[in-house]
Amino acid sequence: NAGVMQNPRHLVRRRGQEARLRCSPMKGHSHVYWYRQLPEEGLKFMVYLQKENIIDESGMPKERFSAEFPKEGPSILRIQQVVRGDSAAYFCASSPPAGNTGELFFGEGSRLTVL
């Protein structure tokens, strides 16, 4: 029973390029959450998605960041025109269809480095 899968685990981009981070939730889970972790800081909520719907994106920066969770395939967090401040670990978590009982199942993260 595979857990939450994130890829790539490490990604290096130059300023101005695009970064795409993918997350496959646990089997049977239809809720996906993205968090960002800056060095020496806790996790900051970015966005909560269900299949084909964005439920809450209150933590997403207004520009350059977008997320989707299509009917088929993984959830994708997209960062356009990356800047050095986007360097962070991005974690995806999933929960079952009953909604968030609080127990989130995390992937191992995607670490973005912007040169």
Next chain:
Amino acid sequence: AQSVTQLDSHVSVSEGTPVLLRCNYSSSYSPSLFWYVQHPNKGLQLLLKYTSAATLVKGINGFEAEFKKSETSFHLTKPSAHMSDAAEYFCVVLNTGGFKTIFGAGTRLFVKA
């Protein structure tokens, strides 16, 4: 609005001695509270959760936490630290809407031999 405060950014203990990681929360309602652990370069793993049942919650790896409403606290304890406990620990509260988990800033636990 809910919030969670972890009172120590770093805690250092010797192997075999007790562990105490402190967490205070703010919530207008009876909260759901969690502790997660993150080992270096890994994702987060649930240690234990409180969801208004017993106030003393037992988790994995010998950890437990006690919900104290009067003190708005949910401190994490372990009687005897092991080297493998060295990690970052996050106290988390679930918001009243039921879908947004709010993370504390984390406490890094160091275990000395």
